Structure formats: C-alpha cells, structure tokens
Amino acid sequence: VEIVTEVRRQEVLLKAGALQNAIFNSANFSSIATDERGVIQLFNVGAERMLGYAAIEVVDKITPADISDPQEVIARAKALSLELATPITPGFEALVFKASRGIEDIYELTYIRKDGSRFPAVVSVTALRDAYGRIIGYLLIGTDNTARKQAEEALLKAGALQNAIFNSANFSSIATDERGVIQIFNVGAERMLGYAAAEVMNQITPADISDPQEVIARAAALSLELATAITPGFEALVFKAARGIEDIYELTYIRKDGSRFPAVVSVTALRDERDAIIGYLLIGTDNTARKQVEAERMLLDQRVRDQQFYTRSLIESNIDALITTDPRGIITDVNKQMEALTGCTRDELIGAPFKGYFTDPVRAEAGIKLVLAEGKVTDYELTALARDGQETVVSYNATTFHDRDRKLQGVFAAARDVTERSRFEMQMREQAATLSEMHRRKDEFLAMLSHELRGPLASITNAVQLLGLQPESENQIQHQARGIIERQMGQLQRLVDDLLEVSRITTGRVQLRRESVAMSSIVEVALETVRPLIEQRGHVFTVSLPPEPIRLYADSARLEQVVVNLLANAAKYTEEGGQIWLTVQREGDECVMRVRDTGVGITPELLPWVFDLFTQAERSLDRSQGGLGIGLALVQRLTELHGGKVEAFSVLGEGSEFIVRLPAEPTCTTQPPLVADAGQRRTRRLRILVVDDHVDTLLSFSILLKASGHDVWTAHDGLTAVEVALDCQPDVMLLDIGLPGLNGYEVAKQIRQKPVLQNVVLVALTGYGQDSDRQSSREAGFSHHLVKPARMEQLQQILATLSDPAI
Numbered sequence: 001v002e003i004v005t006e007v008r009r010q011e012v013l014l015k016a017g018a019l020q021n022a023i024f025n026s027a028n029f030s031s032i033a034t035d036e037r038g039v040i041q042l043f044n045v046g047a048e049r050m051l052g053y054a055a056i057e058v059v060d061k062i063t064p065a066d067i068s069d070p071q072e073v074i075a076r077a078k079a080l081s082l083e084l085a086t087p088i089t090p091g092f093e094a095l096v097f098k099a100s101r102g103i104e105d106i107y108e109l110t111y112i113r114k115d116g117s118r119f120p121a122v123v124s125v126t127a128l129r130d131a132y133g134r135i136i137g138y139l140l141i142g143t144d145n146t147a148r149k150q151a152e153e154a155l156l157k158a159g160a161l162q163n164a165i166f167n168s169a170n171f172s173s174i175a176t177d178e179r180g181v182i183q184i185f186n187v188g189a190e191r192m193l194g195y196a197a198a199e200v201m202n203q204i205t206p207a208d209i210s211d212p213q214e215v216i217a218r219a220a221a222l223s224l225e226l227a228t229a230i231t232p233g234f235e236a237l238v239f240k241a242a243r244g245i246e247d248i249y250e251l252t253y254i255r256k257d258g259s260r261f262p263a264v265v266s267v268t269a270l271r272d273e274r275d276a277i278i279g280y281l282l283i284g285t286d287n288t289a290r291k292q293v294e295a296e297r298m299l300l301d302q303r304v305r306d307q308q309f310y311t312r313s314l315i316e317s318n319i320d321a322l323i324t325t326d327p328r329g330i331i332t333d334v335n336k337q338m339e340a341l342t343g344c345t346r347d348e349l350i351g352a353p354f355k356g357y358f359t360d361p362v363r364a365e366a367g368i369k370l371v372l373a374e375g376k377v378t379d380y381e382l383t384a385l386a387r388d389g390q391e392t393v394v395s396y397n398a399t400t401f402h403d404r405d406r407k408l409q410g411v412f413a414a415a416r417d418v419t420e421r422s423r424f425e426m427q428m429r430e431q432a433a434t435l436s437e438m439h440r441r442k443d444e445f446l447a448m449l450s451h452e453l454r455g456p457l458a459s460i461t462n463a464v465q466l467l468g469l470q471p472e473s474e475n476q477i478q479h480q481a482r483g484i485i486e487r488q489m490g491q492l493q494r495l496v497d498d499l500l501e502v503s504r505i506t507t508g509r510v511q512l513r514r515e516s517v518a519m520s521s522i523v524e525v526a527l528e529t530v531r532p533l534i535e536q537r538g539h540v541f542t543v544s545l546p547p548e549p550i551r552l553y554a555d556s557a558r559l560e561q562v563v564v565n566l567l568a569n570a571a572k573y574t575e576e577g578g579q580i581w582l583t584v585q586r587e588g589d590e591c592v593m594r595v596r597d598t599g600v601g602i603t604p605e606l607l608p609w610v611f612d613l614f615t616q617a618e619r620s621l622d623r624s625q626g627g628l629g630i631g632l633a634l635v636q637r638l639t640e641l642h643g644g645k646v647e648a649f650s651v652l653g654e655g656s657e658f659i660v661r662l663p664a665e666p667t668c669t670t671q672p673p674l675v676a677d678a679g680q681r682r683t684r685r686l687r688i689l690v691v692d693d694h695v696d697t698l699l700s701f702s703i704l705l706k707a708s709g710h711d712v713w714t715a716h717d718g719l720t721a722v723e724v725a726l727d728c729q730p731d732v733m734l735l736d737i738g739l740p741g742l743n744g745y746e747v748a749k750q751i752r753q754k755p756v757l758q759n760v761v762l763v764a765l766t767g768y769g770q771d772s773d774r775q776s777s778r779e780a781g782f783s784h785h786l787v788k789p790a791r792m793e794q795l796q797q798i799l800a801t802l803s804d805p806a807i
Contacts, residue, residue: 030111030121030142033128036135038063038092050121050144052114063092064140069110069118076107096138099125108145120145172253172263172284175270178277180205180234192263192286194256205234206282211252211260218249238280241267250287262287320414321384321394324401327410329354329368341394341415343387354413359383359391371398371411381422384415393422461489461789462700469707486532489789511771512555512641516665519550519584519591526563533571534580544583550591551665558638559662565631566595566658574599574655590644591664596657602650610648611636635660686802689713689730691721691747692765693739697788701734701765704792710799718742722750725757731802734795735782737766737773745780752781763798765790 030047034040040062043055051067058067065073070090077094081087088097098105105125110118121142128137172189176182182204185197193209200209207215212232219236223229230239240247247267252260263284270279315322321338325331334349342349342357349357358364364382371377376399384392398413467474467482474482523545534541552559563582570580574597581596602610613633632648635658639646644662688710692698695716702712713728715721718741725733733751737744744764751757761784764777769787777785784798 028143030140032064032140032142033137034063034092034140035137038065038096038138040064041137047142050113050119050142051111057114064095065092067112068095069112072110076109095123095140096125096127099127099138100135102127109142111142120149170285172282174206174282174284175279176205176234176282177279180207180238180280182206183279189284192255192261192284193253199256206237207234209254210237211254214252218251237265237282238267238269241269241280242277244269253284262291264290318414320416323349323354323413323415325354325368325411325413327372327408329365329411332410338415341384341386341392341417343390357384359385367396367398368411371400371413372408375400381418382415392417393419395421456694456696457489457492457789459694459696459700459789460485461791462697462704464489465792466700466703466707469704483532483536512558514553514555516551516553517556517559519552519593519664520545522552522554522556522559523563523582523584523593525556526560526567529560529564530567530571533568537571537574538577539571539574540577540579542579542581544581544585546585548586548667550584550586552591552642552662553665554642554662559642562635562638562660563593563595565635566660569631569658570595570597570599570656573597586664586667587661589664591662593660593662594657595660596655598655601652601654601656602648603652607648607650611646632658684802686710686732686799687713687728687730688732688734689715689721689725689728690734691715691718691739691744692734692736693717694736697736705795708792708796708799716740718744718747721747725751725760726754729756730760732761732763732799734763734765737764737768737777745776748777748780748782761798761802763795 027046027049029044030050031042031044032040032047033042039060040058041060043053043058048054053067073094074090077088077090080094080097084097088094095109096105107123107125109121109123111121112118122145123140123142126139126141127135128139130136169188169191171186172192173184173186174182174189175184181202182200183202185195185200189195190197195209215236216232219230219232222236222239226239230236237251238247249265249267251263251265253263254260264287265282265284268281268283269277270281272278315335318335318337321341322335323331323338324333331349331352331354334346338349339346344357354368355361355364360383367377367380367382370380376397378397380396380398382394382396384394386392394415395418396413396415398411401409401412403409464482464485467478471479523543527543531541567580567582574580578598580598581594583594585592611632613630636646639660639662642662644660646661647659648656649659650656688705690698690701690705690712691714692701693716698714698716702714705712713724713730715724718739720741721733721735721739722742735744735747739747742750744766748762748764751760751762762782764782764785765788766773766785767788769785774785786794786798
C-alpha cells in the first residue's frame with residue numbers, strides 16, 4: 001500500500017500545473033517541493049543557484065524553514081496566530097499554514113545561503129493535493145528580491161534627498177514662474193536673506209535681491225559669450241538654463257538688512273509635460289566660508305612666501321655650509337657658504353652627488369648612509385675639496401627631514417670649517433702623547449729609584465736589626481746611634497713610599513684594596529711606625545680611642561699612611577717637649593680622627609694651600625724641619641679616595657689641628673674575635689732559600705733567619721736559584737724580582753712547574769711595590785709580596801703560618 005501511495009504522490013507532483021518544466025527548471029526561480037511534513041523532495045537548479053546547496057544536500061534531509069531566517073519565521077507564526085485566531089507553531093507550519101487552508105499566500109522572507117550570507121526573497125506557496133483533495137506536499141517558488149529592495153531604497157532615498165534639500169535650512173531654494181516672480185521661498189532662503197516668504201512671494205524676482213552691478217556685469221559677459229543681447233535683470237540670471245545649458249555661477253546676495261554675502265547659485269528650468277518652461281528653480285549656498293578660506297589661503301600663500309624668504313635669509317646668513325640631499329645623496333639645495341667651500345655655483349651643485357665634493361668620497365657617502373640609518377650624525381669629520389684643489393677640514397652634522405606625512409625626503413647637513421680646531425686638536429694630541437710619555441718615563445724613573453733605594457735600605461734595616469739581636473753588648477753611644485739610624489731609616493722609607501703613592505694617585509692608578517677593618521687597629525700599626533720619632537723629640541703624646549670599636553670598609557695600608565703622615569707632621573713641627581693629641585670617635589655615620597699639636601702653626605696665607613703638592617718647598621716655609629711638601633697632599637688624596645674629607649685649622653705660634661672624616665660602617669654589637677700576634681707564634685725549623693743579587697741584603701737576611709733557628713741557603717741569580725732549590729727542596733723561597741739571568745717572575749714560574757717544588761711557599765722580596773707589581777707576583781705564582789726594606793717582623797708573620805701545630 002505504501003509503495004502504491006508513493007507512486008501516486010510522484011505522479012501527482014509530475015502532473016501538477018505548478019511543476020511545469022519551464023518554471024521548475026528555470027534558474028531564475030527557486031522551486032522547492034516538499035512532502036506533507038515539509039521535508040524537501042525536489043530542489044531545482046534555481047534553488048541551487050540562489051541558496052548554494054546541491055540538491056543532494058537537502059533532499060529528504062531538511063525543511064524550507066531550516067534555510068529561512070529563524071526570527072522572521074517566529075515573527076510570522078505570531079502574526080498569523082493573531083490574524084487567524086489560532087495558535088501556529090514556529091517552523092515549517094508557519095510557512096505553509098495559509099496554503100494548507102486553501103488561502104493564496106505570497107510573502108517576503110529572508111533566505112540563508114549555505115555560506116551564511118542572506119538575501120530577501122518573495123515566496124509563493126501552493127499546497128499539492130491528490131485526486132481525493134488530500135495534501136501530499138507543498139510547492140514554494142521563490143524569487144530573489146534584492147534588486148527590488150535596492151530600487152525601493154534608492155527611490156526612498158531620492159525622494160528624501162529631494163525633500164531634504166528643498167526644505168534644508170542650509171540651502172536657499174527659490175522657485176519662480178516663467179517671468180521670474182518668486183513663487184516658493186524655502187526656510188533656507190528665509191534664514192540666509194532675512195526675508196519672510198510672504199514678503200517676497202508674488203512680489204519680486206531673484207534679481208531684486210542680487211548685487212545690481214554684478215547682474216549688469218553678468219549680462220554683458222553672457223552677451224559676449226553667447227553673441228546675443230541679454231538684458232540686465234532676471235534674464236541674465238536664467239538665460240543659460242532657459243537654453244538647456246547647465247548653469248552654476250557666483251553672485252552676491254543682498255539681505256533684507258542690506259548686508260551682503262557671496263553665494264554659489266545653481267539654476268534649473270522647470271518644464272511641463274510638453275517641455276514648455278513654467279518656471280525656474282534657483283538653489284543657492286552661502287559661499288562666505290569658502291571665500292574666507294580663499295582669502296586665508298591667499299594670506300597663507302603670502303606668509304609662506306615670506307617664510308621662504310625668511311628661511312632663505314637664515315640659510316644664507318649661517319656661518320656653516322648648508323646642504324640638503326635626497327635619500328640617494330644627490331644635492332637638492334645649498335647656501336652661499338657651500339658655494340664658497342667648493343668653488344662651485346648653486347646651479348652646478350644642485351643635482352650633483354654629495355660625495356663628489358670631498359677628498360674621501362667613500363667616507364662622505366658613508367656619512368649620508370649613517371644619517372639615514374640613525375636619524376642624525378654629529379661631529380663626523382670630512383675634508384672638503386674645492387674646484388681649485390683647496391682642502392678644508394669640516395665637521396659634518398646632519399639629520400633626516402620628512403614631509404607632513406612623515407615620508408622621508410632626504411638629509412639636511414651643516415659643514416663647519418674646523419681646520420684650525422683640527423690643527424689645534426692635533427697639537428693637543430701630540431702634547432698629550434708627549435705628556436703621557438713623560439709620565440711613563442717619570443713612573444719608570446720613580447719605580448727604578450724606589451727599587452734602587454729599597455735595596456740599600458733593606459740591607460741597612462737588616463743590619464740594624466742584627467745589631468739589636470745582642471742589646472746587652474751595646475754601650476750607650478751604640479744604642480743611641482742605632483736609634484738614630486732606625487728613625488732616619490723609617491723617615492727615608494716613608495719618603496720613598498709617599499713619592500710613589502703620590503705618583504700613582506696623580507695618574508689615577510690607585511686601586512684601593514678594601515676590607516672591613518677596625519680604626520683602632522689602623523691607629524695601633526701607625527703608632528708603632530711613628531712612635532720612635534715622637535719619643536725622640538720628647539713629646540707628650542695622648543691617644544684617645546672609643547670604647548666601642550669603629551669599623552671602616554677601607555684599605556688599611558693607605559689609611560695607616562694617613563695617620564702616620566699626620567702624626568709625623570705634628571712631631572716634626574712641634575718643638576721638643578711639646579704636646580700631641582690623637583683622638584678617634586664616632587659622630588653619626590662618620591669616624592672622626594683629630595690630630596692636634598702645640599707646634600709652630602701655619603700662616604693664614606699658607607693655610608688654604610696646605611694640601612697642595614710641594615706647597616712647603618714652593619712657598620719657602622721657614623720651618624726648621626724642611627720637607628718636600630707631599631705628606632699633607634697625600635693625606636688629602638687618600639682620604640678623598642675613601643669618600644672622606646680632611647680639614648686644617650691653625651694659629652701661628654700656637655699649633656695646628658687636622659680633622660679627618662671617614663664614612664663608618666653601621667655599629668655592630670658583636671665584638672670581632674681577637675687574633676693572636678703572628679709575630680709571637682712559634683715556628684718550626686724551616687728550610688729557607690734566599691735569592692738576591694744585593695750582597696748585603698742577602699747576607700743580612702741570612703744571618704737574621706739563622707738567628708731565628710732556620711736552615712738557610714742563598715743564591716745570587718735566577719738560574720742558580722732554580723738549581724739550588726732542586727737540591728735543597730726548601731719550604732720557603734725569598735725571591736728578589738730584579739735578578740740577573742732569570743728575573744724573579746721567571747724563577748717563580750719554573751719553580752711552580754717542578755713537581756718536587758709544588759709546595760714551596762714563594763715570597764717576593766723586592767723594591768717594586770706598585771699594584772701592578774703585586775698583580776704580576778700573583779700571576780707568576782708568588783704567595784706573598786714584601787716591599788723592601790721589609791722588617792723581620794713582617795717575614796716572621798708569614799713564617800708563623802707554616803708552624804707545626806704539634807710543636
């Protein structure tokens with residue numbers, strides 16, 4: 001039965017008049033046939049074209065509701081429910097409800113294509129029935145309504161536009177009859193001209209509100225142009241329009257109050273169905289703004305011309321040669337100075353390559369590229385080459401420039417003649433090189449002087465220490481003589497140290513070896529150095545240290561020099577039996593040290609210069625102790641290197657006071673552990689090799705070390721030192737640096753390469769004491785670096801670290 005029914009349904013569909021081939025197969029109509037439930041059974045070529053689906057994608061799968069705007073389907077269901085007073089389900093039922101009731105149904109609906117785009121359609125729905133009148137399906141024929149919609153919108157817009165223009169307050173719309181008498185006077189005309197429509201309609205023509213002289217002039221001009229006599233008046237305003245010629249002209253309108261304004265007027269002839277003129281339409285716009293813009297533009301043009309003149313004057317009055325180039329480096333403009341620099345005229349320069357006017361074209365071209373890459377260049381040196389061969393050194397400074405849209409236009413460059421400056425800088429470089437060479441030679445001389453002085457000093461110091469080994473055998477004169485030698489040796493050693501230190505500071509080659517150190521320990525070491533001088537002069541010396549330690553982050557050796565110089569200065573320039581006070585205390589975040597004496601004092605004239613180098617020698621101080629005048633200069637420079645400052649106060653004949661302020665570390669409540677004096681520690685018997693080409697130094701150190709209970713070997717040169725070391729395999733080697741044959745550094749490197757000597761402690765014992773010398777010692781493999789004249793106590797501290805804990 002179902003098969004028979006289906007066959008019958010297909011036959012009815014094929015025979016239905018709504019499915020005629022001409023319509024159904026047309027590509028201009030979407031023909032969709034469904035079964036009685038709405039499932040699509042046929043989907044023609046037009047439907048495929050309009051909706052983008054292939055028939056196979058929709059047949060037996062979806063209903064026409066699935067390709068319709070869902071919101072419109074819902075809205076249609078609601079509207080039909082109200083119209084037919086029966087509830088209608090949104091969906092396919094809403095699309096065919098009227099057709100299913102035998103009611104003709106054509107409606108508008110938005111179809112949705114496969115790609116999601118949409119188009120308006122007019123849909124005609126017909127119910128398909130069998131022989132018994134039963135509905136077996138529906139036919140929906142749709143047409144694309146896009147063009148009609150667009151046409152309707154265009155017509156609506158055109159009408160709205162016409163209405164908007166005619167009634168706009170921004171246009172004066174004046175319609176006249178064929179004689180020119182005003183019939184319509186819109187809101188815009190009332191606003192612009194100050195008349196009410198009633199005051200002009202049927203009374204005047206547009207010529208009556210126009211400048212009469214301009215109307216006369218227009219009539220004359222048209223008469224010449226068209227070779228016909230034209231009467232001044234309304235005819236002159238509409239003559240072209242009456243002949244079918246488009247006519248837009250400028251004219252001055254006169255308001256009711258007599259004021260005037262420029263207008264642009266468009267004239268159109270109004271014609272009846274027989275093309276006879278029945279009037280004219282004059283649409284005018286206020287041209288005041290444009291006129292003002294034109295006037296302002298003319299003023300601006302004049303200002304631009306003035307600015308160009310002003311700019312040209314600035315360019316020409318500039319002392320530099322000015323050049324502009326395009327991005328390729330082609331000159332686009334120059335000033336007179338550039339003409340003078342090159343010996344070429346402006347016309348000759350413009351259009352030529354920038355690089356062609358310099359002795360080094362490659363460098364000149366690179367200058368242009370550098371500006372383009374970085375945006376600007378300063379102090380780029382070039383040498384300009386004039387036509388006559390003259391060369392001029394110039395400083396080239398340039399930047400890129402852009403138009404209003406920030407598009408690169410080229411390079412703006414200024415070239416200043418710096419020939420004299422270049423010559424001066426060359427002289428300065430030569431002088432600087434000479435001065436540097438002088439400094440180098442001075443440093444070499446001082447280093448050599450130091451080395452040569454320290455050798456004999458070491459020998460004398462060691463000899464004095466040997467004399468002191470048996471104090472019971474000395475008589476009073478010998479004891480006093482040894483004291484004098486010790487004091488003067490100390491003074492001589494400080495003088496050598498100060499000379500080298502000042503040299504390093506003035507050349508900026510001092511590097512502080514900072515560590516956390518107690519100020520009290522710095523003072524104690526300094527006191528040991530300077531105490532013999534103070535005692536020798538019989539001064540009463542008072543030292544006041546705070547109960548709580550003050551710690552500094554400082555180079556202890558350099559600060560010891562500060563304290564020693566201040567105390568030595570006080571001792572020298574205070575008459576015998578005077579008084580010296582040294583106090584240290586914390587004041588806020590500072591450690592403050594004061595050294596005060598009852599000495600001869602300093603004159604007011606000299607006091608401001610007391611920290612300058614060689615002040616004492618240069619100003620011929622009448623001070624019995626003499627001196628080179630470097631001690632206080634060294635004090636100030638070392639203090640400032642530590643971030644501190646030093647002040648001097650003095651009253652002539654009463655004494656002086658020097659105050660040193662240094663940044664202190666924050667107070668710490670933990671007392672640092674006390675370290676036993678290494679000099680007091682016992683050392684085991686050591687095998688020591690002493691190497692020095694200075695016979696007295698070698699002898700004196702050997703005696704001192706043997707007296708301390710050690711086994712000692714000696715060598716006078718580097719090669720012998722290596723041989724002796726291999727034979728005796730020492731625990732410690734004291735090595736001079738300036739040895740004949742192999743120097744001390746080379747000996748150290750060879751020792752470090754010998755497996756049997758890997759554990760030897762190498763101690764540099766030398767007259768070279770600069771930072772670079774210490775660095776060289778470390779690099780060569782030395783463990784310690786002692787500067788001559790090293791005292792036995794310093795060496796004992798090193799040897800104590802090798803003591804056997806079991807002893």
